[in-house]
Amino acid sequence: MKNSLRALREGHGWTQGALADQLDVSRQTVNALETGRYDPSLPLAFRISGLFGRPIEAIFDPEG
Amino acid sequence: MTSELDSSGASRGDRARTHAYLNDFLPGIVGYLAVLTLVVLFGNLDGTSPLRFLWAVLPVIPTLWCLRAVARHIGRIDDFQQRLLLQGLAVGFGVAMITAVTVGFLGIAGLDMRLAGWIIFAAGMLAWILGAAVSAKR
Structure with a gap:
C-alpha cells in the first residue's frame, strides 16, 4: 500500500528512529512502512494518523 | 532517494528492547555455561552411576530461562x-x-x-x- 509517511516524517524533520520511538515500533518497521513492504495494523495506523493529525485515508492509499 | 534524515542506526526504543532482551537472555547462557562446567568436572557421564543421567540433563534447566527471555522479547516487539x-x-x-x-x-x-x-x-x-x-x- 502506498503512503505518504516518508514525506510527512521529513516534513517534521524527524529521522526514522525518532518516528519509530514516537510510534513505539522499531526503526526497521518504519522503514518497511515507508517502502510499502509492510501495511500497518489498525492500531498502528491510528497511532500514525493521530501523530500527524491526518485521517488514515489521507496517509495511506489503498489503491496504491 | 536518501536524505540526512535516513539513518540505518537503531532507535532509542530499539536499543532499549535489545538491552532488555540481552538482560533477560544472559542469565540463561551464563547459567548454562556454569552448570555445563560443573557437569564436565563432576558429572562423570562416562561412569556407571544412575545419577549420571541426572547430571546429563542438568544444563537444560538454565536454558529454560532463555525460553522465557524469547517469550518476553516477542511481547516487547x-x-x-x-x-x-x-x-x-x-x-x-x-x-x-x-x-x-x-x-x-x-x-x-x-x-x-x-x-x-x-x-x-x-x-x-x-x-x-x-x-x-x-x-x-x-
Whole structure:
C-alpha cells in the first residue's frame, strides 16, 4: 500500500528512529512502512494518523 | 532517494528492547555455561552411576530461562518484527523437522546416530538465523 509517511516524517524533520520511538515500533518497521513492504495494523495506523493529525485515508492509499 | 534524515542506526526504543532482551537472555547462557562446567568436572557421564543421567540433563534447566527471555522479547516487539521472527522460526522449525526425519531414517538404516540431537539442533538453529536474515532483507 502506498503512503505518504516518508514525506510527512521529513516534513517534521524527524529521522526514522525518532518516528519509530514516537510510534513505539522499531526503526526497521518504519522503514518497511515507508517502502510499502509492510501495511500497518489498525492500531498502528491510528497511532500514525493521530501523530500527524491526518485521517488514515489521507496517509495511506489503498489503491496504491 | 536518501536524505540526512535516513539513518540505518537503531532507535532509542530499539536499543532499549535489545538491552532488555540481552538482560533477560544472559542469565540463561551464563547459567548454562556454569552448570555445563560443573557437569564436565563432576558429572562423570562416562561412569556407571544412575545419577549420571541426572547430571546429563542438568544444563537444560538454565536454558529454560532463555525460553522465557524469547517469550518476553516477542511481547516487547511490534507486529512487523513479530512477523519477521515468525518467518525465521518457521524456516528453522521446518528444517529441524526435515533433519529429524532424515536422521531418523538414517538411524533405521543402521548409521550411528548418537549425535542426532546435536545435528537437529544445529540445523534448526542455523536455518532460523538464515531465515530471519533473509526475511529482514526482503
